[in-house]
Amino acid sequence: MGAVTVITSGKGGVGKSTVAAGLGSALARREKRVLLIDGDAGLSCLDHMLDVAEERVYDVSDVISGGAQLRQAIYACPWQERMDLLAAPSREEDIVSPGVMRQLVGELSRYYDHVLIDCPAGIGAGFESAVAAAQRALVVSTPDPVCLRNGAKARMALERLGLRQHRLVINRFSGAAFRGQRVYHSLDEVIDAVGVHLIAVIPEDPALAAATASASPFPERSQGALALERLAARLEGEQVPLVSLRKF
Ligand SMILES: Nc1ncnc2c1ncn2[C@@H]1O[C@H](COP(=O)(O)OP(=O)(O)OP(=O)(O)O)[C@@H](O)[C@H]1O
Ligand SMILES: [Mg+2]
Numbered sequence: 001m002g003a004v005t006v007i008t009s010g011k012g013g014v015g016k017s018t019v020a021a022g023l024g025s026a027l028a029r030r031e032k033r034v035l036l037i038d039g040d041a042g043l044s045c046l047d048h049m050l051d052v053a054e055e056r057v058y059d060v061s062d063v064i065s066g067g068a069q070l071r072q073a074i075y076a077c078p079w080q081e082r083m084d085l086l087a088a089p090s091r092e093e094d095i096v097s098p099g100v101m102r103q104l105v106g107e108l109s110r111y112y113d114h115v116l117i118d119c120p121a122g123i124g125a126g127f128e129s130a131v132a133a134a135q136r137a138l139v140v141s142t143p144d145p146v147c148l149r150n151g152a153k154a155r156m157a158l159e160r161l162g163l164r165q166h167r168l169v170i171n172r173f174s175g176a177a178f179r180g181q182r183v184y185h186s187l188d189e190v191i192d193a194v195g196v197h198l199i200a201v202i203p204e205d206p207a208l209a210a211a212t213a214s215a216s217p218f219p220e221r222s223q224g225a226l227a228l229e230r231l232a233a234r235l236e237g238e239q240v241p242l243v244s245l246r247k248f
Contacts, residue, residue, distance in 0.1 A: 001109050001110060002033075002035075002109040002110075002111075002112040002113045002114050002115050003113070003114050003115070003135060003136070003235070004105055004109055004114075004115045004117070004133055004134050004135045004136075005114065005115070005116050005117070005134060005135070005136050005137070005138060005235065006039075006116075006117040006119060006130050006131050006133075006134035006136075006137045006138070006163075007019055007020045007023075007116060007117065007118050007119060007137075007138050007140060008119045008123075008127065008130070008131065008137050008138065008139050008140070008154050008158065009119070009121070009139060009140045009141060009147075009150070009151065009154055010122075010123065010139075010141070010147070010149070010150025010151045010152070010153045010154035011121070011141070011146065011147045011150040011151075012120075012121025012122060013121065014140050014141055014142050014147055014171055014172070015140055015142070015171040015172060015202070016118055016119055016140050017040075017045050017046055017049060017118050017212070018049075018171070018208055018209075018212050019138065019140050019169060019171060019202065019228070019231075020036055020046065020116050020118040021036065021046060021049045021050060021212065021218065022202075022208060022211075022218050022224070022225065022228040023116060023228055023231055023232055023235075024036050024080070024083050024114070024116050025077075025080045025083060025217070025218045025228075026218075026225070026228045026229045026231070026232035027113070027114050027116075027232045027235070027236075028080050028081060028082040028083040029080075029220075029229075029232075030232060030233075030236070031082070032082065032113035032114055032236075033082050033111070033112045033113050033114075034082060034083045034084070034112060034113065034114045034115075034116065035074070035083075035084050035085075035086060035108055035109075035111075035112040035114070035115045035116070036050070036083065036084070036085045036086070036116050036117075036118060037060075037085075037086045037088075037104075037105070037108075037115060037116070037117045037118065037130075038085060038086065038087060038088035038118055039088060039096075039117050039118055039119050039120055039126055039129060039130035040088050040118060040119070040120040040121075040126065041061075041088050041089040041090075041091065041092050041093075041094055041095040041096070041120070041126060042088075042089070042090065042091055042092030042093075043092070043120065044087065044088035044090070046085055046088070046118055047075070047085060047087055047088075048215055049211075049212045049215060050075070050077040050078075050079075050080075050083070050085050050215070051077065051078050051079060051215035051216075052075035052076075052077065052078070052085055052087070053215075055075060056075065056087055057072070058072045058073045058087070059073050059087035059088060059089050059090060060073050060086055060087060060088065060089055060096055060104070061089035061090075061091070061094035061096075063104075064094075064096065064100060070104070070107070070108070073086055073087050074086050074087075075087060079215075079216060079217040080217060080218075084112075086104075086108070095125055095126055095129060096129050097129060098128055098129045098131075098132035098133075099132070100129075101117075101129045101130070101132045101133045102132050102133045104133070105117070105133035105134075106133070114235075117130045117131075117133070117134060118130070119131070123153060123154055123157040127154075127157065128161060131157075131158060131161050131163055132161070134163060135165065136163070136165040136166065136167070137158050137163050137165070137166040137167075138166070138167055138168075138169050138199065139151050139154050139155055139158070139166055139167070139168050139169065139194065139196050140169045140171050141168065141169070141170060141171070141194065142170070142171055142172045142173075143170055143172070143173055143177040143178070143184070143190060144177075145181070145183040145184060148184070148190055148193050148194055149193070151168065151194040151196070152193060152194045152195055155194060155195055155196050166196050166197075167196060167197055167198070167199035167200075168191060168194055168196040168197060168198045168199065169198075169199060169200045169201075169202060169231065170187070170190065170198065170200070170201045170202070171202045172202070172203075172204045173201050173202065173203050173204065174203065174204045187201070198242070199231060199234055199235075200227060200228075200230065200231040200234065200242075201227065201242060202224055202227045202228065202231070203223045203224055203227060204224075205222050205223055205224030205225075207219040207222035207224060207225065208222065208224040208225070227243075230243070
């Protein structure tokens, strides 16, 4: 059975889908079979990032209604071997229920080493379904105070749903992150505020934004890509020290 990880955040637009796609591709480069599940009904963007939007015919809602086989809603990423996507419903009202999500993931995790579930923005019904089948969660936040406060809310929501294995990913970090801030002055303060152990710091990296915008492979050597590689290694149980933040 593969490991099932949900990528969450309290606030939208912080980089969940970017982290999901980049982490998936880093794991696949480590020779792992990876399934990304797009939990963002109605506003899916992973199919664009993974360059399968054009060929997309069926999605998970067709499987649930009996209109398609599960394998027909799964698309192989053309730019990354061993990485597949289970497409999200195109209509928001077709959101997958937590029970069905558990059933689907239970079946699919037999064929993959890693299942990564990308949450929609916020901590509503889509969040609950995405979290339902996961063994562990990554809470993604940018280093600004509003986002971090919402990260703490996401952590509480996860715990309410019984998911206590969670790790913090600080995304879009730059050397200027704490400069002039009145609320937090260091990463240690940030970790205390969110109440989640830190697993990765991903720098602000235009190469990541360019890759997701153009549906092209994630860069292998940029600072952001290297940080995602280190995150992949840590998720697989390797001891990889956090690099000096002065580099960013
Ligand atoms: N480390 C990064 N460096 C630079 N740009 C980034 C980084 N991470 C994400 N971005 C950019 O931030 C924007 C939002 O990212 P993304 O769509 O992954 O967020 P999201 O949390 O999935 O959003 P939503 O909550 O709407 O699903 C995108 O334009 C993306 O390219
Ligand atoms: Mg997203």
